[in-house]
Amino acid sequence: MRKSTRNLLLLAVLVTVLAAGVYAELEHEQASARAPLTKLDPATVQRLEVSCQTCRTRRFVRGADGWRMLEPYALPADADAVAHLLAIAHAPVSMRLELRDYDLAKLGVSPPQFTLTFDDVVVTIGGEDSIEHDRYVRVGDELLRVPDRFSARLLEAPERELAVDPNSAQKQ
Secondary structure, eight states: OOHHHHHHHHHHHHHHHHHHHHHHHHHHHHHTOOOBSOOOOTTTOOEEEEEETTEEEEEEEEETTEEEEEESOOEEBOHHHHHHHHHGGGOBOSEEEOGGGSOTTTTTBTTBSEEEEETTEEEEEEEEOTTTOEEEEEETTEEEEEEOSSHHHHTOOGGGGBSSOHHHHHHO
């Protein structure tokens, strides 16, 4: 066998091994992917409400021309801000817990610190786990722990979620 043929075969084997390694890693990542908080499709959600203990309630509705805030302002909503709120429905779940084993008041879930309503799906968000800094979340009869990458969005001022400045819109 010529040296160039041997090198070519060795290179082909190496490429095949690397491709198999990449495929195995992709399969592993897909198998270990965390389940989302809800099975909702954000593209189909028509109504969204955000309420919390320390902020004003915000209600949004999807119309033919995009999202509109209904409360506290009746003005067009910023599509990106609403998309960030809708993304919470797909937050990855760190852990599923048995509802009956926990005192929901101690976890801050009853009464909740935040409540999100996506159409008819109610998501109540409680306190933070002191070790992992996950939020305790209740969806229906499930108690979950979710990495807290969204609470700042829930505390956002309504004015930051509008497509227009509320002061200039009220003058018109």
